[in-house]
Every structure is written in C-alpha cells, then in structure tokens.
Amino acid sequence: MEIRREQLLIDPEKCTGCGRCLMACAMQHCGSVNPSLARIKILPLPSHEIHVPVICMACEDAPCIKVCPMNARLRQANKTVVTNADVCIGCRACVYICPVGAPAIIPYTCQTMTCDLCEGDPAGLWCVTACDEGALTISKSDRLTSDKTRARARLARLDTKPV
Amino acid sequence: MKIVIIGNGIAGNKVAFSLRERDKQSDICILSAEAYPEYDPCSLPYFLGGEVARKDLFRKKSVDYQQHGIELLPSNKAVSIDPDAKKVTTGQGAEIGYDKLVLAHGGDLFFPPIEGIRSEGVFNCKQLSETEKLKAHKGRRAVVIGSGAIGIEVAEALKKMGYEVFIVELLGWILPTLFDETTARRLEAALDGYGIQVFTGEKVLRIQGDPKVTAVLTDRREIPCDTVVVATGVVPGTGLAKTAGIETGRGIKVNKKMETSVPDIYACGDCVETFDACTDETAMFQLKHNAIEQAEIVARNILGENASYLGAYAFARTHFFATHAVTFGKTMRATECLLGKSELIERENGKDYLRVVLLNGRVIGGQAIGRYADAAGLLIGAMWRKDDMDRLRSNWRQLPSSGAVSFWPAISLAQLLDPNNRL
Helix, strand or coil: CCCCCCEECCCCCCCCCHHHHHHHHHHHHHHHHHHHHHEEEEEEHHHHHEEEECCCCCCCCHHHHHHCCCEEEEECCCCCCECCCCCCCCCCCHHHHHHCCEECCCCCCCEECCCCHHHHHHCCCCHHHHHCCCCEEEEEEHHHCCHHHHHHHHHHHHHHHHC | EEEEEEEHHHHHHHHHHHHHHHHHCCCEEEECCCCCCEECCHHHHHHCCCCCCCHEECCHHHHHCCCCCCCCEECCCCCECCCCCEEEEEEEEEECCCCEEECCCEEEECCCCCCCCCCCCCCCCHHHHHHHHHHHHCCCCEECCCCHHHHHHHHHHHCCCCCCCEECCCEEECCCCCCCCCHHHHHHHHHHHHHHEEEEECEEEEECCCCCCEEEECCCCECCCCCCECCCCCCCCCHHHHCCCCCCCCCCEEEEEEEECCCCEEECCCEEEECCCCCCEEEEECCCCHHHHHHHHHHHHHHCCCCCCEEEEEEEEEEECEEEEEEEEEEHHCCCCCCCEEEEEEEEECCEEEEEEEECCEEEEEEEEHHHHHHHHHEEEHHHCCCCCCHHHHHHCCCCCCCCCCCHHHHHHHHHHHCCCCC
C-alpha cells in the first residue's frame, strides 16, 4: 500500500487555540491574515481544557472523493486531497461525510478547501513554523505506524522466532 | 480474458478503469446506451442551472478510453444476454462474446401513469440528452413532479433560470424517503422563502394540453404552466438481467462478492439490490458512493481476489441557495417498525436543526440543517462503529484529555448530543 511521504500531526494537548496557524495558513494560500480563509479549524473543548486543530488528514480511501457530485475532490501527487475550485458548487457533501468535518468553507465563494501541505513550498509548512507550542508537527511517514512498518515488524518477528 | 461491461455510468467506468489499473492484458469493452463518454448524472441539475459548463460534466474524454485500451461502444444498448453461449446482443444486432460480464446499466426513470406525461414540454433530468432539451426550452412557469433530491435540485436550477417554480409531491412532505416530517417542513419553509411553492400530499391527475403542456391538474388545484419536469425517482433496470435468467427482486440480486445468480455475471450500481451496512437489511440506496464501492469490489473479484462488499449506506445532502441539509442512515419513520428502544434527540438553534435517531443506544440515523450538519461525519462514524451512546453520554466528562487525540471526536460528539450544551 502506498503511503504519504509527509503527514501533519496534531497534538491537542499542546494547542492553546492562539490561532497563529490559521493566520499563517491564510497568508500562505490567500495572501491575507484573515483566519476565516484558513484551511485549519480550531475546535475548542472547554470541558476538557483542550483545543483541537482540525485538519484534512487525506484519508487513504477518502469518502469525500466518492460523494462529491461534481468530482471536485482530487487526489494530488503529494497524496493530499484538494477541492477543484473550477467545478465546486459549494454543496458541502465533503464536509458532511468527513469523519472530522475538516473541509473549511471559503466565506466569499462558499466552496470548500482543505490542507494541501503548502504544495511543496520551499519555506516548509507555514502552520508548523507558526506553531510555537509544537501542537502541529510534520512527520515523515516512516515514523507513523503505517502498514509498511507493521509489515516490517511482522517480518522482524518471523526472523527472531522461526516457526 | 474478455470483460464486457454494460453501462457507461459511474459504476461501469469504475469497474473498467480499476480493472485496467491492475490488469494490463485483458480486453475490456464498455457497451453504452448513450452517445457520450462518461459524464456524471449528479451534476446535471447544476449544468441546467448554469453553475457548471458542459465540459465539466464529463469525467472522461474519448481519448482516455483509447489511452487505457478500453473499447467503448457508444449508442449500443444491450438488449439480451445468452449466458450459455456467453454472448450479449445489442440493439444494432451485433453479438459480443464475453468471459466475464458486468451489469452496470443503472436504473430507468420511473414515469408515473399520468395522462399526458409524454406531451411536449414534459422533461426529465436523468440523462444528458434530456437535460439539454430542458435547458434549450424557453418557458416561464414550471411544475416539478416529485420532490426527491433531483426534484429539489431541478427546482432550484429552474428558479435560477428565471422560471416560476412549483413542486408537487404525492406524499406528506418533501424529500419523503430522506427526511422526517419535522426536518422536511423546515426545508419546505426555506424553499417557500426562496419563492418556490411546494404542494405536498397532492396527486397529479393529468398533464393538460395537446400537444404542448398548458397546465398540471392535481386533486386540489390546477397549476397553469408551460414546462413539466418529471423527477419521480429511478427504478432499477432488471429487464436485461431477466433475459439471462438472473434472479431479481427489486433490483438484480447479488451476493457479497457482487456476483449474480448466473456464473461469470456480476452486477453493481443503481441496478442492484443490496444490503444496508449498518442494519444488514435488504436495501436500495441508488447513490454515487455506493456505486463506486460496489464497482471496486466487482473489479477485484473478477481478477480473482476474494473481496467482500461491506454494504451500502444512505448519505445524502441537499442544498438550495443558502440552505444546507444532510441526512444519513435511517429516518425516524423507518425506525418505527423496528424492534427495540428507539430514541430521538432533537436540537435547534434558530434555523439550525439537528435530529439524531438512536436505537438501543446506538446511532442509526440522523438529519441536520445548517451548522449542526458540519458535525454529521462524527455521527456517521459512530453509526458505523455502533458506538454505545448511552455509555458515552454518562461518561464523556470523565474521558481523559491527555491522549485526547483518540478521544476528542467522542467528546465533541457527546457535546453535540447533550441538550444543555451550547453549540
């Protein structure tokens, strides 16, 4: 199974809800520090005193791609899934089917938008740079418990304990 | 191996291109009743309303088929199947042999038996050719018969085109299979606010005018109009399957590997009768995401994998102008005939409305309008996993906030269901 090269990791325990990542995200994509143009949402959970940065995780078998009536949700080369603004009609099917409700809505056009990992920006991921608390980090996939590492672990076990 | 696919819709194409991705050798042939490469029928109402260009309707171009070595035979409607000789006969009289056959020809528009339904000025929005006729038609007053998802979308599109629009629904409320009455009445009020008049619980008796439509006569009133759009639903196409002696119910019957009762014939998409992923009962959800998933299973099974379908699920959204609504799983009405303790959770905040249906403490369906809809995914997840909501509602405050990566969706969900919580 093919896996993403990079994955954005969130840590709600470290997030203070300051919103610097929102501004960085909006700046990178729209050239304005308007948090409502960010592709990240911050969900406050006051009962547990945490803030959760909600970001598109680009599911392997992404349901938003299947339900979009306009086929506007496209898988990109870097494995992220983005909305094609040329055809998106703003029906929000992708928001509703998303397990975490990640797609954000552009207030002017009502279309949706999701994280594209800054699409290979040489400056890196703006939200990760902006986050002083370390709530947002970028991980190379080999650090994740992906299918590949599980498979490797299984092989390692077989090596040490021959059947 | 020669694989013949009947139907050039979403399911048919998904089968063809999934097969080609995994297997470069086989001959793949698609028989299409229509003259175009694959387009998306879900987008047709938006094409009608002018929100998308004609070119954006197409998911594939003719060259895509050539590049992938897939033979597309347009305007070739399959009329019969001979499973013993392994041959398909088309309307043109051609005979095509196959090793594996896939039925993905979808459904046919249901025309209710109303006098005058074939008159000039009566359209539908099921196929591109029909939609283009409707788009080219110049009219001022339109009646939409049927208020399913397509009916509502067409009504919105016609309104945007400058028509005066009326919707006539036979059942008690609009979107009757998708929404419960309370939710539907709110949507109805919203439609009314946008200037689309809705008449529910009315039966269309006759479409008047010969040859051109002049009015629609219902059991309560006469609505003068020059355009009628039939949006009364789609029935699965089972006629072709019957020629091969394939077992059919409401749709073509298939097992979990999407095989029909006849060997080497598979079926997927709108033409099959399938089962609900969450309740296991026989169900028909003629929705895009189910077609795509079924097609993937067909492709994998043809190539010898042992893939099993997890079941279909209801998920639909409707939006018109600035009103957004979503529905998933079962409605309260459909739950009433089930055994067990059913519970209804309702929340409202101005125009926003949430309705969650629980059965024995598990989410089995829900509907939402406005801001509550954004959290629909959390509820759908809980439905899939069959999470115990009673337990969650009693212990969510004690859920640990450390390691919250795995708990925050549960906490968020519990807050959504808690009527004391402001959202």
